[in-house]
Structures are given as structure tokens and as C-alpha cells.
Amino acid sequence: MTTSDARGNLHASTGEFTHKHFTADTVALTTTDRAAVLPEEQQWDGSGNAVIARETDPWLRDANGQDINLARFSKHPVDGPCGERIHAIPGVLAPWNGNGVERCDMCGLYEGDLEAATALAASIGPDVTVWYEPETSAPAPASDDAILAALSVTLAAQTIAARSRQLTAAEDDALAAAAGREDEDVHNAAWAAVRRMEQREAHLAAVDGRSTDVESVNPNRAIAEAILDDGFLADGGTDAHLDPCSAARDAAVALTYRWKIGSGEAPGWTQAGYDNLTAPWRRVIGKVHPDDAD
Structure with missing residues (x-):
């Protein structure tokens, strides 16, 4: 299967995640209130092509449909292969751009942000899902x-x-x-x-x-x-x-x-x-x- 990023570049997705040492027992989940799912928000199930809206990042939700507050990861960052102690799990940056998830480009462990978000979701628990805002139109010209x-x-x-x-x-x-x-x-x-x-x-x-x-x-x-x-x-x-x-x-x-x-x-x-x-x-x-x- 493949996914594509905000610019439409396709990436292969292996579905394999090597970082399993974080569990629901070691990462306490907190949530933030959020309005009901808007039509432009989509859950990524790992299949098909996904085009993430420009300048946005995927985020995580729990089994109740609430956004997971990723601030805990910024308080206890871990080292990645790149040598920087800025990761939620090795190769994954979170929270980023608010409460989003990005892959670490210097580490290069994941093909894209969606794969990185899925790895982080798997490290938290089995009922955590990945959501993203799809690209719907060309960006507005600069004012x-x-x-x-x-x-x-x-x-x-x-x-x-x-x-x-x-x-x-x-x-x-x-x-x-x-x-x-x-x-x-x-x-x-x-x-x-x-x-x-x-x-x-x-x-x-x-x-x-x-x-x-x-x-x-x-x-x-x-x-x-x-x-x-x-x-x-x-x-x-x-x-x-x-x-x-x-x-x-x-x-x-x-x-x-x-x-x-x-x-x-x-x-x-x-x-x-x-x-x-x-x-x-x-x-x-x-x-x-x-x-x-x-």
C-alpha cells in the first residue's frame, strides 16, 4: 500500500513498527475536549491514498473519540537515532505544530507522518486511532x-x-x-x-x-x-x-x-x-x- 503526503508524493508503507516499549501502563492518557468530527477530518486506516492538508499534521484519538493530549511526551522526551532527545518515541516527534505528530526526518525511521503517528498510536494502546485533515484545495496565494x-x-x-x-x-x-x-x-x-x-x-x-x-x-x-x-x-x-x-x-x-x-x-x-x-x-x-x- 502507499500513502502520499501534503504535496502528493507517494510513499510506500510497510505497516511494521519496531518501537513497542511504550505501553498504556507507562503512558497515562489525557484527553482534550474537541467538537464532533468535522466532514474534513478523516481517520487513517492504513489503506488507500491519503493526502494531508498542507501545513498540518496527523493527531491521535482514544476509543471515546477524544483527542489525546500529547503534552506528556514533551515532558519526557527520548533519544532517537539522530542523537537528539526530542522524540516521543524514537523517530517520532510529538506534540508538534500544536498537538500533532511528525516523523523525524533526521532519523528516517518512518516513511511519512501518518506512519509515524500510527507507530505512536500502537505504542500507547490498541484502541488509539490516527486522524488527519485531507487536502481539499490549492493553498491561497500570499497576501x-x-x-x-x-x-x-x-x-x-x-x-x-x-x-x-x-x-x-x-x-x-x-x-x-x-x-x-x-x-x-x-x-x-x-x-x-x-x-x-x-x-x-x-x-x-x-x-x-x-x-x-x-x-x-x-x-x-x-x-x-x-x-x-x-x-x-x-x-x-x-x-x-x-x-x-x-x-x-x-x-x-x-x-x-x-x-x-x-x-x-x-x-x-x-x-x-x-x-x-x-x-x-x-x-x-x-x-x-x-x-x-x-
Whole structure:
């Protein structure tokens, strides 16, 4: 049998799931109230072709037809073959994009999100079902406001990149000192959230038949990473300019995902994380985005 993802790409489904160590005894089920099943919601039974609506993920329901709250998995993540401790079970990310389920693209244990959701359902109990929203129409074109917002981010990222090439020795020292004053735990959590957003971008690009390289998928991300590369090469391959360029890169990366703060699509990506990554640049050079608070 085959399934297809949101972009219509078909995937083979083996129906075999290797991760059985979670049971109903070890995972307490909690539910959230939800309205009665809408016509556009469908249960996946593992047969036929399924096209998941763009930018959505499958979710799980219990025997009573109630959505299963997957928040417990975020409190007790496990390691996956990719080496990241972000999984509900190895190879499966949940909750994701709200209360959804996605496969881990870096692990690659499952053919698609539906197969990953089915594996997670099987690990919870025999009466857990997988639901998804099918694709029903082409996506609406981007609004003028959305296009202008995207262009403003690119322009701001390019501004940071250009300014980073003109830093004075005093600014270098000030940026390095400012970076050292930031909370390391918040910094690491922010970067972990960035990695999850990058993984999602790569996943959506892969199912669309495009490159899975994040910098190719997201041009603003490429601008940000080039800041660090250019700074390193400018010093003849030494680390003399690394700290200030890292501060500039962090600011541009945070800017790239600024619009996703609090969206639910990026667990752990918060205003505090954005503020942490942009703080050194804001203190020494100035605003990262025109709409940032003074």
C-alpha cells in the first residue's frame, strides 16, 4: 500500500513498527475536549491514498473519540537515532505544530507522518486511532501584507550581514562581551527550537521534491549563516572575529524565525529566546527588526 503526503508524493508503507516499549501502563492518557468530527477530518486506516492538508499534521484519538493530549511526551522526551532527545518515541516527534505528530526526518525511521503517528498510536494502546485533515484545495496565494513582511525580514537580514562586515575593533570587543552576559540555558533552548524549525522546513521541502538543505530552503537562513562563514574567512581562517560574527549570525537567525514566536509550530521558540539571541546586537549596534521594541 502507499500513502502520499501534503504535496502528493507517494510513499510506500510497510505497516511494521519496531518501537513497542511504550505501553498504556507507562503512558497515562489525557484527553482534550474537541467538537464532533468535522466532514474534513478523516481517520487513517492504513489503506488507500491519503493526502494531508498542507501545513498540518496527523493527531491521535482514544476509543471515546477524544483527542489525546500529547503534552506528556514533551515532558519526557527520548533519544532517537539522530542523537537528539526530542522524540516521543524514537523517530517520532510529538506534540508538534500544536498537538500533532511528525516523523523525524533526521532519523528516517518512518516513511511519512501518518506512519509515524500510527507507530505512536500502537505504542500507547490498541484502541488509539490516527486522524488527519485531507487536502481539499490549492493553498491561497500570499497576501500583499505577507509578501511585504517577508521582504522586510530579508532586507533586515541583509542589513545585519552588511553591517557585520564593517565592525570596528571596539564593536568587536563590545559584541563579544555582550554575548558573554546572556543566559546560557535560554540561549541553548532558543537554538534547540531553531533546529526544530529548521527540521520542519527541510521536511516540507523534501515532500515537495526540493532540497532538504535548510540554507537552500530558507534564503534568510542562508544569509545568516554566511555572516559567520564570511567573518571566519575574513580573518584568514582564524577565530579572531568569531564571537562578534556569532552574535551577528544569532541575531539574523532569530530574525528569520521572528514571525513564528508563540505560533505553536515551534515548541520552545519564545520571545525570551528571540531576545536572548538578538540582545548583543541590539545593545551594541541597534534594532534587529524595525518592529522590535526599543
